[in-house]
Amino acid sequence: MSDPICKIDDIVFLRFTVQDLESQKEYLHHFGMRSAFEENDTIYFKGTGPDPYCYIASKGDENKFVGTGYRVGSRKALESLAESFGVEIFTSSEPGGGEYVSITDPDGLVVEVYCGLNRSSIEASSVPRLNAGVEKTRDTNDLQRFGKASDEWVVEEGEWKYQLTSKVFRLGHIAIVTENPEESIAWYQNTLGFLISDNLLGPDGARLGAFMRADQGDKPVDHHIINITGAMDDRFAGTFGHGGFELTESVDDLMAGHYHMKTVDKYFHEWGVGRHLLGSQMYDYWRDPNGFTLEHWTDGDLLDASVAPENVPAKNFVLAQYGPLVPSTFGLSMPSDEVSRYRENNPSFTEILKDFE
Numbered sequence: 155m156s157d158p159i160c161k162i163d164d165i166v167f168l169r170f171t172v173q174d175l176e177s178q179k180e181y182l183h184h185f186g187m188r189s190a191f192e193e194n195d196t197i198y199f200k201g202t203g204p205d206p207y208c209y210i211a212s213k214g215d216e217n218k219f220v221g222t223g224y225r226v227g228s229r230k231a232l233e234s235l236a237e238s239f240g241v242e243i244f245t246s247s248e249p250g251g252g253e254y255v256s257i258t259d260p261d262g263l264v265v266e267v268y269c270g271l272n273r274s275s276i277e278a279s280s281v282p283r284l285n286a287g288v289e290k291t292r293d294t295n296d297l298q299r300f301g302k303a304s305d306e307w308v309v310e311e312g313e314w315k316y317q318l319t320s321k322v323f324r325l326g327h328i329a330i331v332t333e334n335p336e337e338s339i340a341w342y343q344n345t346l347g348f349l350i351s352d353n354l355l356g357p358d359g360a361r362l363g364a365f366m367r368a369d370q371g372d373k374p375v376d377h378h379i380i381n382i383t384g385a386m387d388d389r390f391a392g393t394f395g396h397g398g399f400e401l402t403e404s405v406d407d408l409m410a411g412h413y414h415m416k417t418v419d420k421y422f423h424e425w426g427v428g429r430h431l432l433g434s435q436m437y438d439y440w441r442d443p444n445g446f447t448l449e450h451w452t453d454g455d456l457l458d459a460s461v462a463p464e465n466v467p468a469k470n471f472v473l474a475q476y477g478p479l480v481p482s483t484f485g486l487s488m489p490s491d492e493v494s495r496y497r498e499n500n501p502s503f504t505e506i507l508k509d510f511e
């Protein structure tokens with residue numbers, strides 16, 4: 155294959171329009187992000203990592219996924235993209251600064267590529283040290299507590315609520331549902347330099363999609379920066395699947411956030427807690443008030459560019475290492491109150507797969 159137009163360093167943010175910014179802000183705080191900026195009816199939320207923001211939403215007439223922001227390490231990469239697509243390099247007027255080009259992928263989803271974003275240092279935090287039967291990592295006499303321990307529980311209106319949220323570190327990946335997986339996979343390879351980690355093969359052996367990672371040579375990167383799957387239901391072709399946000403303090407951070415979201419009792423729990431097979435992350439998925447699914451994840455695999463693509467049969471991408479079976483609505487954007495009906499009328503992939511076992 156010929157060289158790609160550029161090679162992305164990493165994914166940075168998701169961009170949406172939503173009708174109700176206030177309810178989205180409330181959700182994002184519960185989900186474990188912080189407000190970084192707010193201007194011109196646009197909210198910018200961040201994690202504890204260096205990027206200026208990892209989530210952007212503007213007030214709009216519809217609830218819509220707009221696109222994804224990535225970053226590159228050199229202006230030359232922007233120039234290559236601008237030349238190939240016949241577009242200009244713009245200076246961003248948004249608070250994160252930098253220069254960028256804006257293009258669209260084969261489904262019409264916006265891809266913004268930035269150089270020179272204002273990045274900060276990583277915020278200090280403390281990651282719990284775990285003791286296993288065969289290996290102890292915690293200091294003797296150290297009584298480990300997460301957050302304020304049981305003081306995180308308070309009674310509000312007669313109900314026990316767990317106050318501590320997860321702490322989002324950064325956006326780690328996006329999943330998209332595409333009209334034509336072959337075309338999309340090739341586009342992301344050729345345009346952004348993504349490498350295939352796993353080809354997802356259907357029961358008949360045809361490629362249904364792929365997990366792809368950034369090409370950073372010897373530098374280890376996440377197992378996937380994008381997951382592309384073909385739409386099984388045409389109504390969802392060219393739509394947002396989910397956004398995966400890496401957490402700051404590992405497994406306890408994930409479980410704390412789970413019980414926060416659960417006891418807040420306002421949001422739809424889509425799938426989890428479990429551990430993925432492809433990428434190995436522990437995961438927990440929550441639908442936002444606008445029907446978009448955002449994921450908490452932690453403890454994922456890192457690969458360098460030397461690893462060849464794996465061809466993965468359906469069973470191995472449908473079933474987690476452990477956790478609940480995946481529902482039929484997973485990866486499909488829809489309001490929470492439509493989920494039950496959809497699940498009743500559409501078998502999940504794990505149900506379909508039974509016929510092939």
Ligand SMILES: [Fe+2]
Nearest residue numbers: 396397398449
């Ligand atoms: Fe994910």
